Every structure is written in C-alpha cells, then in structure tokens.
Amino acid sequence: xxxxxxxxxxxxxxxxxxxxxxxxxAFTLGWHIILASFGVAFPAMILVAHWRGxxxxxxxxxxxxxxxxxxxxxxxxxxxxSGTVLxxxxxxxxxxxxxxxxxxxxxxxxxxGLSFFVEAIFLGIYLYGWGRMPPRRHLxxxxxxAVAGVVGTFCVIxxxxxxxxxxxxRIVGGxxxxxxxxxxxxxPIAGWxxxxxxxxxxxxxxxxxxGVYAVGMLRGRRDAHHRLGFLxxxxxxxxxxxxxxxxxxxxxxxxxxxxxxxxxxxELATTTESPSPLRIGGVLVDGEVRGALDIxxxxxxxxxxxxxxxxxxxxxxxxxDQPPVNITHWAFQTMIGIGTLLALAVVVYWALRWWRxxxxxxxxxxxxxxxxxxxxxxxxxxxxxxxxxxxRQPWVVYGIMRTSEAAGDYPGxxxxxxxxxxxxxxxxxxxxxxxxxxxxxWRQGQQDLPSPYGPGSRLPGEGSxxxxx
Amino acid sequence: xxxxLAVAIALFxxxxxxxxxxxxxFGSGFYDLTAGGAARGAQLRTEIDHSIGPVWEAxxxxxxxxxxxxxxxxxxxxxxxMSTLILPLLSALLGIVLRGAGFAFxxxxxxxxxxxxxxxxxxxxxLIAPFFLGTAAGAIASGRVPADGQGDRWSSWLNPTSLLxxxxxxxCCAFLAGTFLTADATRAGHGPLAAQLxxxxxxxxxVTGVLVLGSLVPITRDARTLAQGLTGRAxxxxxxxxxxxxAALVLLxxxxxxxxxxSAVIAVASVVIGWGAAQYPWMLVDEITxxxxxxxxxxxxxxxxxxxxxxxxxxxxxxxxxxLTQTEQWTRD
Numbered sequence: 001x002x003x004x005x006x007x008x009x010x011x012x013x014x015x016x017x018x019x020x021x022x023x024x025x026a027f028t029l030g031w032h033i034i035l036a037s038f039g040v041a042f043p044a045m046i047l048v049a050h051w052r053g054x055x056x057x058x059x060x061x062x063x064x065x066x067x068x069x070x071x072x073x074x075x076x077x078x079x080x081x082s083g084t085v086l087x088x089x090x091x092x093x094x095x096x097x098x099x100x101x102x103x104x105x106x107x108x109x110x111x112x113g114l115s116f117f118v119e120a121i122f123l124g125i126y127l128y129g130w131g132r133m134p135p136r137r138h139l140x141x142x143x144x145x146a147v148a149g150v151v152g153t154f155c156v157i158x159x160x161x162x163x164x165x166x167x168x169x170r171i172v173g174g175x176x177x178x179x180x181x182x183x184x185x186x187x188p189i190a191g192w193x194x195x196x197x198x199x200x201x202x203x204x205x206x207x208x209x210x211g212v213y214a215v216g217m218l219r220g221r222r223d224a225h226h227r228l229g230f231l232x233x234x235x236x237x238x239x240x241x242x243x244x245x246x247x248x249x250x251x252x253x254x255x256x257x258x259x260x261x262x263x264x265x266x267e268l269a270t271t272t273e274s275p276s277p278l279r280i281g282g283v284l285v286d287g288e289v290r291g292a293l294d295i296x297x298x299x300x301x302x303x304x305x306x307x308x309x310x311x312x313x314x315x316x317x318x319x320x321d322q323p324p325v326n327i328t329h330w331a332f333q334t335m336i337g338i339g340t341l342l343a344l345a346v347v348v349y350w351a352l353r354w355w356r357x358x359x360x361x362x363x364x365x366x367x368x369x370x371x372x373x374x375x376x377x378x379x380x381x382x383x384x385x386x387x388x389x390x391x392r393q394p395w396v397v398y399g400i401m402r403t404s405e406a407a408g409d410y411p412g413x414x415x416x417x418x419x420x421x422x423x424x425x426x427x428x429x430x431x432x433x434x435x436x437x438x439x440x441x442w443r444q445g446q447q448d449l450p451s452p453y454g455p456g457s458r459l460p461g462e463g464s465x466x467x468x469x
Numbered sequence: 470x471x472x473x474l475a476v477a478i479a480l481f482x483x484x485x486x487x488x489x490x491x492x493x494x495f496g497s498g499f500y501d502l503t504a505g506g507a508a509r510g511a512q513l514r515t516e517i518d519h520s521i522g523p524v525w526e527a528x529x530x531x532x533x534x535x536x537x538x539x540x541x542x543x544x545x546x547x548x549x550x551m552s553t554l555i556l557p558l559l560s561a562l563l564g565i566v567l568r569g570a571g572f573a574f575x576x577x578x579x580x581x582x583x584x585x586x587x588x589x590x591x592x593x594x595x596l597i598a599p600f601f602l603g604t605a606a607g608a609i610a611s612g613r614v615p616a617d618g619q620g621d622r623w624s625s626w627l628n629p630t631s632l633l634x635x636x637x638x639x640x641c642c643a644f645l646a647g648t649f650l651t652a653d654a655t656r657a658g659h660g661p662l663a664a665q666l667x668x669x670x671x672x673x674x675x676v677t678g679v680l681v682l683g684s685l686v687p688i689t690r691d692a693r694t695l696a697q698g699l700t701g702r703a704x705x706x707x708x709x710x711x712x713x714x715x716a717a718l719v720l721l722x723x724x725x726x727x728x729x730x731x732s733a734v735i736a737v738a739s740v741v742i743g744w745g746a747a748q749y750p751w752m753l754v755d756e757i758t759x760x761x762x763x764x765x766x767x768x769x770x771x772x773x774x775x776x777x778x779x780x781x782x783x784x785x786x787x788x789x790x791x792x793l794t795q796t797e798q799w800t801r802d
Contacts, residue, residue: 070577077573080526081566087536088562091551095618098540099548103764106541110775113537117530117783121790124523132798144786179765181541408552416559423566430574430587437579451518451576452584453511 014404020413021093022403024420026389028085030382031424035079036156037201037381039119040149042072044202045209045233047142054139060224064232066130067442068209070449073127074434078427080120093413097396097406100176104169105162107181108155115152119145150198157197158190164388165189165258166397189258192251199240199247200381203342206237208374212439214367230361234370237377238346245343248336249302256304259398260312261321262391265328267299268292271313275300280333284325323393331386338380342373472770473542473763477752479776480538481745487531488741489645489734492638494525496646498568498595499639500669501588507581512662513650514588518576520653523794525572527787529565534779542772545616546752546762553620554608557601557631564598567591596639603638607631610748611692612755629691633684640677641737647673648717648733652726657800667721674718674733681711681740694754698747706743710736 046068053062091098125133126141133141162168168184169176213230255263263269268279268289276299282292303311314322349366352358360366396403441449497517504510540547551558571591578584604626611630614620625631647670654663689696699707713736720729748754752762763769793799 074573074577077526078570080529081569084529084533084565085562087533088551088558091536091540091547092555092558095548095552098551099545099618102540102544102547103542103768106537106544106764107768107771107775109537110534110541110772111778113530113534114775114779114782116533117527117779118786120526120530121783121786124527125786125790125793128523128799129793132793176765179767181765181768181771408555410555419563423563427566427570430570433583434574434577434579438577441579449577451515452578452581453507453514453575453588 015407015409017093017410017413018404018407020417021407021410024413024417025089025093026386027417027424028082028089028420030385031428032079032082032086033381033385034204034378035075035082036153037204038072038075039079040153040198040201041205041236042068042075042209043142043146043149045205045236046072047139047146048232048236049228050139050142054135058228060228063225064229066447067438069127069130070438071435072123074431074438076119076123078431080116082424082427083116093408094396094406095408097401100401101169101397104176104179104181104184105159108158108185111185112152112155115148115155118148119152122148153198153201154190154194155185157194158185158187160388161190161193162187163396164193164392164398166400171400189251192247195247196244196251196384199244200377200384202236202240203244203339204374204377204381206233206235206240207342207370207377209233210237211371211374214370217361218364218367218371227361230370234346237342237373238350241339241343241346244339248339252303253305256312259392261314261317261323262328262388263303264312264314264317265323265325265391266332266387267303267311268325268329269299269311269313271315272310273299273313274310275306275308276303276311278302282329284329321394323391328387328391331383331390334383335380335387338376338383342377342380345369345373471760472766472773473760476538476542476763476769476772476776477759479773480535480542481742482776483531483534483538484745485738485741487528487535488638488641489738490524490528491531492599492642492737493645493649494521494528495568495595495599496639496642496644497521497650498592498646499643499673500646500650500666502592502596503669507585512659513665516650516654516657516659516662519657520650520794521572522576523799524790525569527790529569532565538772538776542764542769543752543759543762544764546757549616549618549620549753549757550605550609550614552618553614553622553625554605556622557604557608557626561598561601561605564594564596564601567594568598596642599638599642600635601626603635604631606638606744607634607692609753610634610695610744611688612694612751612753614753614756616753616757629687630695633680633688637677637680637684640673640680641740643673644670644677644714644717645733645737648721648726648730651721652730653800655726656795663726667724667726671718671721674714674721678711678714678718681714692754694751695744695747698749699743701747702749703743703747706739706746710739710743712736713739 046065049061049068050065052058053060053065122141122145126138126145129138129141162184165188166184167187168180168182170178210230210233213226213233216226217230252263255266267276268282268284269276270284270287270289275297277294277296278298278301279289280293280295282289284290297307299311300306300309314325349360352360392398394402394404396406438449497520501510501514501517504513567590571587571589571594575584575587575591578587607628607630608614608620608625611628613625613628613631647666651663651666651670654666689699713732717729717732717736720726720732750758750760752759
C-alpha cells in the first residue's frame, strides 16, 4: 500500500514543485473551504434569526442575529484573505494550468469575483448598519449576501467540475482552440457538484453552530436563547443532511463512464466483477485487497443503478493513470459514513419530536452527539474534497493535462508550505481565542464588545474589568 | 477599439480602483503604526477602525477582480508574471493575509495586550503588502518579466525601478489614507485628532512628492520604454498627478480635507493611469503586447459582459455603501 501510493505521488521526472504544490493547495483549500462554507450558509441563518426577531418581535432571536453577525465579521475577514491566497496560488503554483486554460476556465472565476464583491459590500453595510438604518431595510441587506453566496458557490464549483469533465474547447495539434467559456462553465456535472457542495456548506455550518449551543445546554444553560440558537442552524442542517445522500448519489451516477479510475478507487475495485460488491473498509496491499467487508451486488446497485453492471476494475487502467487508491477509497467512505450517520441522526430527532412528542434535547447523549456533529461534518467535507481531488489524479484536467504539467518548477516550495502551516496555525489559534473571548464576554452580560484600545474602554467600570483577564 | 484593448482597460480600471480604495485602507496602517502608545493612540486607532471597517473587504475585492480578469483575459502573460514574480507576490500575499486577520482580530480582542499584538500585525502588514505589490508592478513596467516566465526570481524585483515603485506605492497609500482619515475625523467633529492627522498627512504628502520627483531620474535610466511613455504619451497624466498632489496639500493647509481627498484621489489615480498609458501597448513591457497576450475571443467578449455586469451589479451598491459611511448616523461613534 505504502509503495503503491508513494509511487502515484512521485513519479520519476515530475517537476520539483509538484508534490509541495499539491500539499500547499490541499492545505490552503482545505482550510478555506470551512470558512467559505460559513460565507455561503451563515447569512441565511442570520437572515432567519433577524427576520424572526423583527417580524415576531422576538428579542432572543434579535440578539442571536446580532451576535452571529459579529462572529461572521471575524470569520468572513479571514475567509476573504484565505480566499485571496487561493487566487494567487492558482497562478503561482499552477502556471501550466492557468497559462494554457486560463481563458477556458476563467469566466466563472470572474463571475465569482462579482459575487464576492456583492457579498463584501452588503456585509459591510449589514455589520455596521445595526442601529444606523431603518430596521427593515437593514434586514434586507442580508438577502444580497445570501444570494451572492449561492451564485459564488456555483461559479467556483463549476471550475472544479470542469477539471473533472472538461468542456468548452478542442485541442488541435497541441493547441487549445474553439474556446467557449460558457460551455466550460456549464459543463456536464457543474450543476450536481454545486448542489452537493452547497448542501455540504449548510451541513457544516448548521451542525457546527448548533453544536456550540448544544455544548451550552450540556453545561446547564437551558434557556430560550440556547434553544433557538440550536434550532435555527440545526433545522438548516437537517434539511441539507436529508437531501445530501440523494444529491450525492445523482452526482455519482455516470462516474464509471466519466472517470472510471476514480470510481474504481472509490469502490476499491481491483478487478471488474459482475455484479460488483460494496466494499467497506479494506486496504490495497501489493495489488490485493485486505480487511474489506464485501456486501454482494450492492456496489453495482449504488454505483451503476443496476443489479449486474460492473464497476470497472483498476486492472483495466494503466498504473500511470491511476490515482492513489487507498487515500481515495478511505476518504470517500469516510464522507459517506459520516453523511449517512448525520442524516440518520436528524431523521431520528425530528421523527421522535413529531410523532412521539419526545424532545431529544433533553437527553445528554444526544447533545453530546450534536456537539461533535460539527467537527464530523467538517471531516466529511474535507474527506469529500480529498476523495474527488486525489481521485482525479494524476490529472489536473481530466484526460487532458497531467498535474505534473501544470506545476511550476520552483525549488523552495517546501519552505512556502512550512511558512503557510505556521501562519495558518496562528490564524486558527487567533480566531479560536477571539471567538471564545467574544462568547465569554457575551455570557458576562456585555453586548457591544467595544475595542479594548478605544476611548470607550477608559469609561468607568469597563477598562479595569477587561484588563484583569 | 479592439476587444482585447477593451478587456485590458476593464482590467486596468479595477487596478486603479484597487490602488485608490484598497491603497487608502493599506495606508491607514501607517497612521496606526505611528499613533503612539495605547492611551495616546486610542482615539486615532478607533477612528481608523471606524473609517475602514465597513469598506475594506469590498475594496479588497478589486484585487480579486484584477487577478481573475488578468488570468482569464491574458492567461500566458499572467502565468509568466506569476512565475517570475513569485517572491514579491508571496510577500504581498502574506501582508494581505496578516492585515485582514489582524484587523478583524484586533476589533474583537478581549484585552489590550492582545489588541496590541493584532494591531501591530495589522499596521505593519498594511505597509508590507503595497510595497511588494509596487515592486511587482515595477518589475513588469521595467521589462523584467519575460514572456516565458523564466525571469530571474531576485533581480526582477530587486532593482531601482521596482524598489522605488514599492516605496512610492507605500507613500501614495499613506497620503491617500491621511486625507481620508483627516476628512473623516473632521466630519465626526474630532477636532484635535483631525489637526494631528492633518499635520501628519502634510508631512507624508511632502515626502511622497520628494520621493516621486527624486525617482524620476533613476527610473528613466533603468526603464527606457517606460520612461519614453512617461515623458511622451503619459506626460499630461503625470502633470495632472503633480498638480493634484499639490492641490491636495494646499487644500489640507487651508483646512478643507473633504476637497483634499478628491485631489489626492486624482493625484494617485492619474499616476497609476499614467503608468498604464506609458507602457501601452505592452502587457509585459518589451516582451508581449496586449494584443498578443489576449486569450480566446469568445472569452474576451464574455469578460466584457462581466465588466458591464460589474458596472450594474457592483458599482451602485458600492456607491451606496460609501454614501452611507459619509452620513451623519454612520459618522457618530
């Protein structure tokens, strides 16, 4: 296994910049996707809380909206800069990709730029508009943010979908011609892949925020504030979690025709079997699967919607065109496992609540589960990205350009990765510290959280308390 | 006008907007850094928070706009510049990351000591980012980015034009920010703070003027093609810039910061446009022209649509945001 995966990572003749560039991209993208999810899904939850607060005169909901807005100010700021890192990296790490295909894949990025603009502008208006605008108009300012998040997601995901199902160009004599950026943008799987990530963002954010309030309830803070703070994000996450398996299945349909190597790696199919089993767990060692649990026929049923149609085996694909199999397989199954677990959990919660009139929020074990559901959703999103990205290897543009051709030839990229890890660790620690301190101060009864260096901080009774911490 | 030139202009408009608005946000880091100790600098730092807080993220997006327009419209030139200029661009990127995070963390940090750390991070990196972006611009303008992207990774930006461009960029940012902050403090009725900012801005403006005029000779010697353009086609813009800068200083001296702000914007915008006009028709000076660097025609047409959409979708709310920040409700503490 080790030998096999290592070989697929580094082949002889690859540019020195390839492996560090891939790790750099994976690390920064994996970090950003969490914040990007907040950018996509959080505004809708803030909108619901704010709307409820205004329309139903619900002070609890209004406080939630206000606090979430402040949290989003911190998260969106670091999301904006970590997104910028990715923009730079597209060119810095992958000059071969951008130089060759920049004008094919760039249009959705340009449109995403506009969405980001809209989001940033209305974020500024919304965050600083509290108490400075007519309340209803202020509430309306969240709507463009939420819409821009959706459009932006489609645009970015469409580029990734294009890398899986390249469209909108022809290659004649080694040159890219007949470029049609719209066909590239609306490539065959752009829609389904967008839907998959869009729902994933709602799951990640919904379960994470709900988990924060679940922890509060576990610590005995069982008030209306915590209940509503749990229920709004949990409801969003519930809807997304139930739809997600369907969307994921539809996205996977036809994968065997589009990217047989990826499907074979997902399913750990070493040989073509009819019908194919569903292979749970297991590792590939020296070409043989060890320790897997095989469920007959289910593999064909899920992957091919058929009782007999086989999953094409890895043995039909040249070794140089195979992805690192074990990583892809495990990442894929981790995503599926967590997604299934979360979907079942929300079904159980709502079913008991509606039909048995039982509220699982009374049960410590359920709150504990909710507390870890956020991190689990994060792991699922990361695993999904690892599965699709590693599963596409060795291609950056599937079947057209190898990742090695896209990379630059820099000698010092490991230093860049090391620096990035240090900086991002610092950012993570900083964000966690700041967010925790915000929630602590809110619990102590402070509302506005003035800047500690501001003139306001020297008002009697304020500055001293904060200094003491 | 050819479609590739139209796209290049749309890209450049974004660059000018980033230089002016993003630049003013970066420049405020200079005043934050030099505001003094926690007690003495408290009011100024609060003013900076208040002034750039609602707008910095929106202004930052101009950079994203420029990047995506560049790589989509002119992919080979983009890849070449990115490959050769990886070091200054990564340094600028580090500045951008630390600036944004430092700013957001400082605003909500619980203690003064933490706010100090984040504040230093915010203020320091606010100056690092424009410096390195300036050196990258200088590298392109002085013809040091070859079309194949195999330029020298050090001498491409460690040269007279690049280093002077970096310093001028920082100075221009600080000058812009000074006029903006002085105007904001005046409008908010913070008299002593406005007076302090006015003095500093005048000083920064004088230094900027000396720096720009003093750089002319070394840049002329170092970057021939650029110099030809600056003294030829772009000369009216450079003169406009000098007049704008002088007018801004005079307006500051006569205590009209709101008008000084407009003059300062004109000064900085015309020097950036002057750079663009001076290096026309080159995309990478002496290496590849705008026409030769252009990507697929269908994509260029789509990009013009994106630029038009930006005019319809982005500009009105942006103007609305800027107007809101100037209203009485938003000015009060």
